[in-house]
Amino acid sequence: MLRVGINGYGTIGKRVADAVRKQPDMEVQGVGKRSPDYVAVNADERDYAVYAADESRADGFREIGIDLAGTVDDLVAESDVIVDATPSGVGAENRPLYERHETPALFQGGEDATVAEVSFNARANYEEAEDADYVRVVSCNTTGLSRFLAPLHENYGVEKARVTLVRRGGDPDQTGRGPINDAVPDPVSIPSHHGPDVQTVFPELDIDTVGLKVPTTMMHVHSVNVTLEERPDDVEDVTELYRNEDRVLTIPDYAGIDGAGTLKDLAQDAGRPRGDIWENCLWEESLTLQGQDLYCMQAIHQEADVVPENVDALRALEGELSSAESRAITNETLGIDL
Ligand code: NAD
Known part of the structure; x- marks a missing residue:
């Protein structure tokens, strides 16, 4: 032991x-x-x-x-x-x-x-x-991005990743954090430090990130654009790739999960301790291919992943x-x- x-x-x-x-x-x-x-x-x-x-x-x-x-x-x-x-x-x-x-x-x-x-x-x-x-x-953010990028890089090659991180203002117990009524570029400088942090896991990966803080304690949301070296035949292939990842929860269209609030409700209904979501939460409907470019959105429970x-x-x-x-x-x- x-x-x-x-x-x-x-x-x-x-x-x-x-x-x-x-x-x-x-x-x-x-x-x-x-x-x-x-x-x-x-x-x-x-x-x-x-x-x-x-x-x-x-x-x-x-x-x-x-x-x-x-x-x-x-x-x-x-x-x-x-x-x-x-x-x-x-x-x-x-x-x-x-x-x-x-x-x-x-x-x-x-x-x-x-x-x-x-x-x-x-x-x-x-x-x-x-x-x-x-x-x-x-x-939490680098974990979420690493899990997302690893299968994509292995299967299609990542030429360049661009991610906007919409970050929760604080955790629920951080009563003094904010903003309480704003959307704040954080950091205002571009790129943010998150990209270099992802490069501590993938040293060769080309990634730029931009960060904002918003008035929620629930989850971070990432808006992702990845230019792939090799174009998948169909976006369904990418969806299937993520369905097979153990720590990516792919959210089907029928589920009616429209944001972090419904995700947390799902976790609580499932009896998760503290309402924790250990997986990346990836909206299947957001997965979109335009030429070599893949777009999507995922939510990350900062306290749990x-x-x-x-x-x-x-x-x-x-x-x-x-x-x-x-x-x-x-x-x-x-x-x-x-
Ligand atoms: P926290 O403030 O909730 O917990 C830290 C705990 O350590 C507190 O109980 C504090 O009293 C205690 N502490 C302070 N100084 C100490 C010392 N010298 N010895 C022992 N205990 C001490 O912080 P957290 O959110 O759990 O973050 C911890 C680490 O995890 C940080 O590096 C943070 O960046 C990282 N992290 C946090 C999150 C998140 O969203 N909260 C997500 C991923 C990673």
Whole structure:
């Protein structure tokens, strides 16, 4: 059993902990938590061993009835591998702690690519993580784009990708984020940083991205245009390609799913934990071929799509299972088959 410590128990960390717990070959050693708040209480109620990230706040945990299992230093020592899910930039500060204990670690997409040896997506470059000690699971948007581009690149060749990312203003618990009444170019400079981030997974791929932020907490939506090297015979061939991808949910026309709201409703009806959608959500009707150009739109649940990728990255570090084998276990245990 691989003992996994989760350092940073927030939006991503709590989801990764629950996903790891469902795996037959892994267990959660414990979670590193900084604040004695409702999320800490929830971790305790879920029977995760809680380790204090900030020793000076240890009394606060005791006051709300949480018996600490130790400090994050102890968690790193007792774990075979750490998933660092702390806020952007904190992961890089934590890396010396993991090195001191010779504990391999995963970092998240908010970190610079330089934090790790490999920027990871299970569908695109699983094998590259097999010899690494430190791996960065790329961001929600880069994960969504990597899953989308990998099969297209393999089958038809991507000459050039152009993507407009309509990004959610914040996660539901980020009460201070916005905008609340605007559509904001973010960043206003073009291209945005998302394209270069995709190139950390596909170094040779030509891609330009543009970003905007809008007043929703639900999902990101990507408007995609890809110029292909080889034209598919029919757009139905492309639709079929994506129907066969395990982490792409192709939305049929009949479903009446017209946006992120109906997608979240579907996930809740399906009994998904926290209403999570781990897959890219690709509108079949939007897939359009014009000459060599493919167009489409997909929605990405920012809180969820990186979760199965973290599980697979843990197995990639272990080096015992292939990408297909790991993804099959992760998909089955999480229930990725809406
Ligand atoms: P979050 O703020 O929801 O959670 C981070 C948690 O880490 C919080 O509980 C915070 O208290 C805790 N923390 C802060 N400093 C700590 C420390 N020194 N040690 C231990 N814990 C500490 O953040 P998040 O949204 O889960 O993001 C985590 C990482 O995942 C970031 O790199 C982010 O860019 C990336 N990511 C986020 C999303 C998303 O949409 N939320 C999607 C993909 C990737």
